Every structure is written in structure tokens, then in C-alpha cells.
Amino acid sequence: MAYPAMSSIYAPVLHYVERSIHAEQIFCSIVTEMKFMPAFKDDPHLTEVHRQNYEKFYRKVKHPW
Secondary structure, eight states: OOOHHHHHHHHHHHHHHHHHHHHHHHHHHHHHHHTTSTTTTTOHHHHHHHHHHHHHHHHHSOOOO
């Protein structure tokens, strides 16, 4: 049985978690785009950030298999 009062307590928390995930997705997208810009193409620091983002995000994705 669902408890409506409990869902209203956790709704703000869920909202902020979803916003946090969205912000992380935007950050990962920007870093990936920067890898293809000539000014940042061979930057080792950007390559490392991209690698870490990929590893972190890969663990969060639910695979159908």
C-alpha cells in the first residue's frame, strides 16, 4: 500500500536528485564536445576528465541485457 504523506516528504529530494543528474549529464556533454574542438583536442587533462566521466556515467546507465 502506498503512503501519500511519505511521497510528499520525499518529492523535493527526488526533484533535487533529478536536477543533479541532469547537471552531470550536461557537464559530460560539454566535456565530450570540447574534445573535438581544435583548442582542446590534445589536452591531457580534458582527456582524463572525459575518461572519468565515461566510467562514472557508464555505471549509472541501466543496460537492457
